[in-house]
Amino acid sequence: MDQILSSKAETGVLGLDDILSGGLTRRHVFLLEGSPGTGKTTVALQFLLEGAKLGERCLYISLSESDEELRDCARSHGMVIGDGIEIFELVPPESLLDADQQQSLLYSSDLELGETTKLIFEAFERVRPQRVVIDSLSEIRLLAQSSLRYRRQILALKHFFSRSDATVLLLDDMTSENFDKTVHSVVHGVIHLEQLAPDYGSERRRLRVIKYRGQSFRGGYHDFIIRTGGVAVFPRLRAIEHKTGFERTSLSSGLPEFDGLLGGGIERGSSTLLIGPAGTGKSLFALQFVNAAVARGEKAAAFIFDEELGLLFSRTKSMGIDLEKLRDDGHIHIEQLDAAELSPGEFAQRVRDRVASFDAKTVIIDSVNGYQAAMPEENALILHMHELLQYLNRQGANTFLTVAQHGLVGDMKSPVDVTYLADSVILLRYFEALGKVRRAVSVIKKRTGPHEDTIREFRISNKGLTLGEPLSGFQGVLRGVPSFIGDQQPLLPMTDKDGDHS
Template identity: 55%
Template sequence: MVSIPTPIVRPLSTTGIRGLDDILGGGLTPNRVYLIEGNPGSGKTTLAMQYLLEGDRAGEPGIYITLSETKAELLDVAASHGWAPTGIEIVELTAQEEELEPDNQYTMFQPAEVELGLTIKTILAAVERVKPTRVVVDSLSEMRLLAQNPLRYRRQILALKQFFVGRECTVLLLDDKTSEAHDLQLQSIAHGVLSLENLSPEYGADRRRLRVTKLRGQTYRGGYHDFKITTGGLDVFPRLVAAEHVSQVDRSRLESTCAPLDALMCGGIDRGTSVLLVGPAGSGKSSIAISYAYAAAMRGERSALFVFDERVDTLLRRAAGLGMDLGPHIASGHLTLQAVDPAELSPGEFAHVVRRAVDGADGHAPAKIIVVDSLNGYLHAMPEERFLTSQVHELLTFLGHKGVVTFLVLAQHGMVGRMKSPVDTTYLADTVLLLRYFEAGGNVRRALSVVKKRTGAHERMIRELWLDGGIRIGEPLAEFQGVLTGTPIYRGRVVPGGEPDHG
């Protein structure tokens, strides 16, 4: 019987970027060659420098071999991030000034025949001298030009791969994808491939994302993951997978500051569910969501509000006008408000911020209520509109697994009459509250109805809503027909300037 040797399990080579290590399943398999590809400006150099700095902190010697940038330029990049790469050897193989002299130009030989050999020889000598554990070669486009033909280029890369593996080096080969055709042959040689992209929307900041194209013998999180370059390096936001966060949650009910509002849902909102508030601008959607967050803060629970469309100071004044002073609860940390600029924040980063709030990783207690005001702003943050539903579904499922109550505010187009939503998300939410304006007796009034609640019974009547010093819910509008159309027919008697006379 032939015995199968037990494979040697070695610690993974961490990149120093927490989000990227999470995507990779802990890091990179050591003593392998990896390809980091991306267009100029996508963050390859910053990623490579962080990888070497992480190795330096772990006592692993590193070497940065540059064929395109000068040593001074690399040190400037490091300084811009506050790094001092004193423990990293930088080998500069860029063209020297004396090579511009006519007497130093090759005449009998093709320049590639001499320069490629000298470049490879210099790389090997530097590695033998430093004996590094981590190596970065930047960039392969220079070697591709020197090789002049694909066969010679592939053979040189294979030879380098064998050389590095034999010396127990983990190598990052950077490729700026400036060649005419996409080099799939190079991807077949590498043990893993990481692709970086820099997207330029018509308006707003650049969006960057990465994807693990290939990683042999290791489980990783596929798909695209947003990231940004900040002072201090890459900040990667792994794609949210709700199935990884299933847990036991409290199924009690959440109450607001208005008992009649809770009565519409037969006692309140079940924890771990989502609520969609739909209606035209100014109909009271945000006020209702804030009332639940305010009530939770009074009970000592934390709520996190993410405001896309309204200034924070305006929201605070409006809440105070409804009898809800949010200031003390913000000071205590029971209520946090964050203004979100959809032109600057990617969907992946937003999901990451929400997750930190729910996990209590943002310096506060774990949030029990999340308010997204509004879903329209979140829609504008999406690079492609058709993916909104999938991302919202994943985020709501994650929050449901955590026992969080999520309020989504969706402003519809129009004011009175036929309403139109920018996107249909009603089937995603567990509870849907519909708000409308309607005209009666020469006055513009507000109406509220619970049209859906998956987790239990709810009232099906349409009631009038008042926002005058607080949230008030009126009697059912039984005398009206067609309230939701905005132009109802009154079947009873109206007291001018006041509430319907039910006497």
């Protein structure tokens, strides 16, 4: 068995072994702590099931839940507790439940604690397991009744298990009024689980490795979910670990006038922010690059926060882009996301999976407003966005983000400023001219090369986007109410035989 097993005991929890640099160091005692409902029992069951799959003997010592309750928990996730896992349901001796036999001169806790420890040792000696779970320490803490006796009891358990080849996982539900962190200093590693309740939407869960002796690990908080099948952890993204080589070529949008505005196109492996008020066409500009990518034989992925997919398909089809067909033909992966049900870590993992498995070279996030709703803390949003954009850039993918500004004309306000994160920033505006509401586009930033500093009018019709000549005869277009300063300014016709989608 020793020749087969590695030096680390894999947890069987998706993503957790990555955070732990391979798993739990064998023949050591670890603590898994968290309030009720954070998923400790599920993680423990996955840990034992992974061991049983490798042919290891496993023991679950339960001081709080019954055998049937544990098996019901496993069945709810589609898990089967087989012959490789023994559940030892530790109950008080019958003499301690009989009122006539209870001691009056001695503290009953002295007898209960000693009897409990004895039963744990006997169960271990009988099974001789390689993996052990003790659920939970809160019961032992209550029996000990004092910090000193509790510490001595934990040390006794640790010394007993250290003489064996077992990897031990202690569970603690942290329900004591005076929570004692004694175990933190005794065990080899500590994993802390948290459950957060936002003002709206489902609960959010995250974990943090507080301690791991002699081993590097991925620090910070990591989002996780409990779903059918068990716990899945989404390791915090660090873009620096995912650099790949690619050629930084210039990519066309498929519209010569737009490419001219961009100084020849967008460089591969860069990020572009499309910012403007609602309805100006931010999504359509981003999808223009999707069309161009598909024409080059590449794949794309779109993550939609704000719009129902059926409506998006219908709307874009009337503008000459059949997204539904592109999806059905395997050219684009398109996914509708619910910000109220999605953590930032899970979203980042979904994007990574699509880039890796689908080989998407163009990624659309529509919009950052919806992404912000998934995590209201603006500072954390900036950090998440920075790592995600850096990761995508390092994979040679082009990322297009949209931000809807508050207001329609005049002074625009953005819910969050991410302009400094993007390599290119495209500004869209409404403006009034000759009694009509029109649209204008301008490139206000491009890190990767020169670009036009002009403002161009554009129209949206059933043939898609049409860009006009630079608006050199107007001043104040970006403010929404320009003044005419030239002799004659060619504007795009507001109606034609193709149909107007203004």
